[in-house]
Structures are given as C-alpha cells and as structure tokens.
Amino acid sequence: MPDTPQSKARLDTTRLQRIAQAYWESAALMAGVELEIFTAIARGHDTIAALAKVVGITERNAERLLTALVAMTLLDRSGPERNARFSNTPDVQRFLVKDSDRYAGPWILFTKPRWTAYGELSQRLRNSVENPLGAYTEFAIEDARRYHAATYSIGMGAARLFSRSVDLTGRRLLLDLGGGSGAYSIVATATYPGLKAIVLDLPPVTVVANEYIEANGAKDRVSTLAGDFTASPFPPGVDVVVMASNLPQYEPALIRLVVGKAFAALVPGGEMHLIGETLHDDRRGPLSAALWGLNEAVFGSTGLAHTEAEVKGYLRDAGFADVAVHPFVPGVLSRIAGRKPV
Ligand SMILES: C[S@@+](CC[C@H](N)C(=O)[O-])C[C@H]1O[C@@H](n2cnc3c(N)ncnc32)[C@H](O)[C@@H]1O
The missing domain is CATH 3.40.50.150 (Vaccinia Virus protein VP39)
Structure with a gap:
C-alpha cells in the first residue's frame, strides 16, 4: 500500500464494537419501557431509591439501568453524585410516558417478539x-x-x-x-x-x-x-x-x-x-x-x-x-x- 496520510490513519475496533453491542442498547430501552421507568420519572419518582421502589427492582439494578439510559441520552441527571435526580429527555417525555396521547411504548416493543430469531x-x-x-x-x-x-x-x-x-x-x-x-x-x-x-x-x-x-x-x-x-x-x-x-x-x-x-x-x-x-x-x-x-x-x-x-x-x-x-x-x-x- 502506498504511504499516504490515509493509509497511516490508525484503524481501531471501536466502531465495530459499538455495532456488535448495539443490541444492549435496544434491550436497555425496551426494559425502560417495560418497567415503566420513564413514566415513573415523569410522576416524580426521580431518584435511584424512589425509582427502584416504585418499579420493583433493586437499587443496584436501578443504578445500572439509569446510568446506561443517561449515557444513551434518554435520561438526564443533575444534582449530587449519590442523590442525583433524573429527568426524561424531550422525546422520551413526549412519547414514552404512559397515558399521554402520544405514547409510543407499544411501537418500541414492536420487534421484540423477533428478538430470539x-x-x-x-x-x-x-x-x-x-x-x-x-x-x-x-x-x-x-x-x-x-x-x-x-x-x-x-x-x-x-x-x-x-x-x-x-x-x-x-x-x-x-x-x-x-x-x-x-x-x-x-x-x-x-x-x-x-x-x-x-x-x-x-x-x-x-x-x-x-x-x-x-x-x-x-x-x-x-x-x-x-x-x-x-x-x-x-x-x-x-x-x-x-x-x-x-x-x-x-x-x-x-x-x-x-x-x-x-x-x-x-x-x-x-x-x-x-x-x-x-x-x-x-x-x-x-x-x-x-x-x-x-x-x-x-x-x-x-x-x-x-x-x-x-x-x-x-x-x-x-x-x-x-x-x-x-x-x-x-x-x-x-x-x-x-x-x-x-
Ligand atoms: C405494517 S402494517 C401497516 C398498517 C397501516 N397501513 C399503517 O401504516 O398503520 C402492514 C399491514 O398490511 C397488512 N397486509 C400485509 N399483507 C397483506 C395482504 N396480502 N393483504 C391484505 N393485507 C395485508 C398486514 O396485515 C398489516 O395490517
């Protein structure tokens, strides 16, 4: 290969890894909908402890899931490290809070029956x-x-x-x-x-x-x-x-x-x-x-x-x-x- 600036660009596996693990993100979003995390946050259960209690999971699992949802930019967090408050980002607030006339939770779960396939x-x-x-x-x-x-x-x-x-x-x-x-x-x-x-x-x-x-x-x-x-x-x-x-x-x-x-x-x-x-x-x-x-x-x-x-x-x-x-x-x-x- 000729020694061009392009051939010298370092290739790495980050893009490939991101695509390979993309289904983890799908699973986190679907779990958020199934557990009604976004609805609970909209109703004011916006700390790890409050959410864990209202949706029926351990605080450790609530922390795991909420941390992933924040990194996916589906949630926002503010306040002190241990007592952070969480809020829905605008599209989540509009489409993933139950009882809203724009609720699209069933559509988010639409393809889930094909998960195994x-x-x-x-x-x-x-x-x-x-x-x-x-x-x-x-x-x-x-x-x-x-x-x-x-x-x-x-x-x-x-x-x-x-x-x-x-x-x-x-x-x-x-x-x-x-x-x-x-x-x-x-x-x-x-x-x-x-x-x-x-x-x-x-x-x-x-x-x-x-x-x-x-x-x-x-x-x-x-x-x-x-x-x-x-x-x-x-x-x-x-x-x-x-x-x-x-x-x-x-x-x-x-x-x-x-x-x-x-x-x-x-x-x-x-x-x-x-x-x-x-x-x-x-x-x-x-x-x-x-x-x-x-x-x-x-x-x-x-x-x-x-x-x-x-x-x-x-x-x-x-x-x-x-x-x-x-x-x-x-x-x-x-x-x-x-x-x-x-
Ligand atoms: C993805 S849904 C779209 C439904 C609707 N058009 C909408 O956009 O909300 C596709 C629909 O096409 C229907 N469909 C697919 N093949 C069909 C066929 N050969 N004859 C009649 N309906 C069919 C399915 O039963 C299903 O209701």
Whole structure:
C-alpha cells in the first residue's frame, strides 16, 4: 500500500464494537419501557431509591439501568453524585410516558417478539423460508391485536401527517390497502368531510381494525373488507388508494401486481399513495429501509427493500401519471404518488 496520510490513519475496533453491542442498547430501552421507568420519572419518582421502589427492582439494578439510559441520552441527571435526580429527555417525555396521547411504548416493543430469531440470523439467511405473505399467514386475532396496538401508537401520527400533506378535498372513497388499525382511514375521513374509507386487510386484522374504528367513533365513515390484497378483488368507485408501510414486505413482482390492481380499480383522475421505507437510488441507505428489507429474512417472506426510483417505475408502468416522490418522514418513510389519467 502506498504511504499516504490515509493509509497511516490508525484503524481501531471501536466502531465495530459499538455495532456488535448495539443490541444492549435496544434491550436497555425496551426494559425502560417495560418497567415503566420513564413514566415513573415523569410522576416524580426521580431518584435511584424512589425509582427502584416504585418499579420493583433493586437499587443496584436501578443504578445500572439509569446510568446506561443517561449515557444513551434518554435520561438526564443533575444534582449530587449519590442523590442525583433524573429527568426524561424531550422525546422520551413526549412519547414514552404512559397515558399521554402520544405514547409510543407499544411501537418500541414492536420487534421484540423477533428478538430470539435475530440471534439466529445467520442460520435464517442460510435456510431461508420464502412465503410471499411471510408470518402474516400465521396471525391469529390476538397476534393482530398486539401488532396493531403498536402500529396504531405510531400510525396515528403518520396518518395525521398524511392528511396534512395531501389534499383530498372532494374525494369520496379511499381504499386503504393493508390498512391495519385503520389509522390512515380514520384520520383522513375526519379531515375531509364527505370522504369514506374501506380498510382492506387480512381477516384477523379486520376484527381489530373494527375495534379501533369503533373506539374513534368512525363507524359511519370507515368500513373493513377482509381479504388478501394480492388476490382479492378491489371494490369499485375508489378515487384514492393508500398503501402504507407494506413496501419491504413484498418483492417487486407483487408490488407491481397490487399497483396494477389499484390502477384498474381507481376512477379516472383518482390517485394512489405508496408510503414506505425506501432506499435512496444509489442503494447506500438509509439504514432503516435496508434493515426493514433484511428483517424479511427473519419474517420469512419474499420481500426486500425497494428504491424510490423502483417504486416510481411500478407506478408509471401501471399507467399512473405525475408520479413523484414527496417528503414524508425524512430518513424513514417516503410517499410516492401518482394519478390515473382522465
Ligand atoms: C405494517 S402494517 C401497516 C398498517 C397501516 N397501513 C399503517 O401504516 O398503520 C402492514 C399491514 O398490511 C397488512 N397486509 C400485509 N399483507 C397483506 C395482504 N396480502 N393483504 C391484505 N393485507 C395485508 C398486514 O396485515 C398489516 O395490517
């Protein structure tokens, strides 16, 4: 190797060690949520002794966990060494304190049931199971209920963002493909008078969606349709199709199939919005989309991460016009939309 300043830069293992131990951080955050540490702090139990007592762990373990959470910048500490007081940092205070309407604890624990499977990732990559619907085919109503407590806790925020980012004035019928809890439909129909919505999802999920629809007083505006969006016929008269957070779970041929079905179902002038974790066109990131793609090796589907350009291609090839990528949640989700020509 030539003797350049770069080749002389000292390499060390700190970056590799940090990545290798990143799951310790995940575990500390999840334990904080499960033990309701952040909620206890918000309620004033903000010393090691008080926290240990109220959450039922030893003071030594409270000290261990709180020290890690401070180093992770999830908590702040002030005051004397031994009698420090702890406080939640702003995002923790907003999203991880129970009973707040922004509480996202279930979403933080969303991937935990796959914890053991991730420990077997190399075996799973060697012996892959490839079922187009992945683990969804095994879902019972209780699984769907747990899964969508998590998607609802994060999905209502995304749904509000969606309704703020689009103009559905004058639209009459929205088809919410894989609509889960119904969050997008519930918010869109509340935002746009005269708009009704149908949540199409797998049969156990529609049972759960109906519970959220009822709890939000949206029964007169939102209905459900049990089916498989890759196979079931779509209802007629639809002028908006939304498909949110399903992209990496499906391979290109299946997304093309669903986009083609959506195009056929839409009335002329109708619009489709695909919201999902997408890769940049150079496929170098973002990490979140790349990891959701890798997650499909654990989920046992045929899905993988798609680039924004690929998704635009699926819409254009189906016949959509004015296809464009719109900013949604930077680094996490993009919204790719198209319109059916009149
Ligand atoms: C990650 S959730 C997203 C839920 C919702 N769109 C949201 O963003 O809050 C994906 C949803 O797609 C549904 N889904 C996946 N494949 C499906 C299929 N082939 N037919 C119908 N629904 C499907 C799942 O059951 C699940 O409810």
